[in-house]
Structures are given as structure tokens and as C-alpha cells.
Amino acid sequence: MGGKKEPMERVLQTLRECRGAVAVRVLAEEEKKALFELERRVEDNIVFGMCKSRNDGVREALQREFTVAIVIQSSIFQYPHHPHMSLRYDDQVLGESITDREKREELRNNASNFFLWDDFVVYMKKLPRGREAREKMRMIFHPREPLQLRGVPCVANSVFGTPSTEGDALIKRVMNLQGEDAQLGTCLLGFNLHR
Numbered sequence: 001m002g003g004k005k006e007p008m009e010r011v012l013q014t015l016r017e018c019r020g021a022v023a024v025r026v027l028a029e030e031e032k033k034a035l036f037e038l039e040r041r042v043e044d045n046i047v048f049g050m051c052k053s054r055n056d057g058v059r060e061a062l063q064r065e066f067t068v069a070i071v072i073q074s075s076i077f078q079y080p081h082h083p084h085m086s087l088r089y090d091d092q093v094l095g096e097s098i099t100d101r102e103k104r105e106e107l108r109n110n111a112s113n114f115f116l117w118d119d120f121v122v123y124m125k126k127l128p129r130g131r132e133a134r135e136k137m138r139m140i141f142h143p144r145e146p147l148q149l150r151g152v153p154c155v156a157n158s159v160f161g162t163p164s165t166e167g168d169a170l171i172k173r174v175m176n177l178q179g180e181d182a183q184l185g186t187c188l189l190g191f192n193l194h195r
Contacts, residue, residue, distance in 0.1 A: 007154035007193050018148050020077030023175050027067045031174055035167055036062045042164040051137035057161030060143045061190030069171045074185040084142045095122035146189045158191040
């Protein structure tokens with residue numbers, strides 16, 4: 001880390017001071033690789049009875065220069081509790097989160113749309129036909145900006161990701177917190193440091 005020790009300490013202190021942060025740790029390269037491989041295997045599972053997934057938030061966090069794992073008290077740590085997702089086939093959007101209430105109601109009035117949740121619509125007419133095409137569909141978990149690192153001057157290209165259940169268990173094991181309170185969750189913050 002060399003000349004990056006002081007900026008890294010500033011980042012870690014900022015994260016430790018976040019309400020709901022239980023444990024904070026920079027992941028070693030081997031840990032990042034193990035977590036990436038685990039998440040990649042999890043992505044082969046079918047989610048929501050529809051298709052495989054791709055967790056771009058976790059992927060991007062693990063590809064940054066530094067990745068910090070945080071064990072959090074889920075009910076009080078400030079983070080997006082509902083993932084930002086889209087259902088895709090190649091570059092085509094087949095489903096997405098709709099935050100605009102009027103747009104949601106308009107889409108709800110169209111019988112060819114199906115709402116998985118209150119704000120996630122699937123455009124049924126766009127769904128590909130045929131087994132091969134359906135196997136290419138992916139539920140994409142998009143990266144988010146970590147609010148906790150906004151305004152930290154030494155941080156660049158920060159990204160927030162929420163791991164799978166299996167990734168969560170691995171992070172807790174690495175941080176010696178397995179078997180702890182069910183209210184504890186995990187997240188990853190990836191970032192680069194200015195030189």
C-alpha cells in the first residue's frame with residue numbers, strides 16, 4: 001500500500017464510523033478471487049424462477065484496486081435495501097425497476113406487463129421464445145454508488161455491491177462472524193485511491 005496508507009486509513013475510519021457498521025476489512029487479493037469465483041458459480045442458479053443472474057455490483061466492487069467488506073446491522077446501515085435490477089436478453093431490457101409512480105400505473109394498466117414486485121415490471125411481450133434464447137436471459141443486479149464514500153477526497157470510482165447469500169456467508173467466515181445475529185448482512189465497497 002506504501003504511500004496509500006494514510007488515505008486508506010481515512011477511508012476505513014469513515015466506514016467504521018457509519019451507523020450500523022459492525023466490522024470493516026480490506027479484502028486480500030486471494031479473498032477477492034475466492035469471492036468472485038463463488039459469486040460466479042451462484043450466478044448459474046435460476047433466480048425468481050426465471051433465469052440466471054449476473055451481479056454487476058459485486059463484480060465491479062471486486063475489480064477495483066481496493067475492496068472493503070463490511071458486516072452491517074441491516075436495519076440501520078444506510079444502503080439501498082432493494083437491489084437495482086433489470087431483466088435483460090443481450091442488450092434488450094425485458095424487465096426493470098420503475099420508480100416513477102405515474103409510469104408504474106400506466107404500465108400496470110397494460111395487460112401484457114407483469115409486476116414481480118410493486119416496482120419491478122416484466123414486459124411479457126418482449127420475453128424471448130425458445131429454450132436457447134431464454135437461457136441467455138439474465139437478471140442483472142446493477143452497481144450503486146456508495147453513499148458512505150461521497151465526499152471522501154482520496155476516493156475515485158467507488159461502487160457498492162451486495163453479495164449473494166453464499167457470498168455473505170463467505171465474507172462473515174473470513175471476518176470470523178459466522179453464526180452471528182440474523183440481522184447482520186454484508187456489502188462490498190470497491191474503489192481506487194488517488195495517487
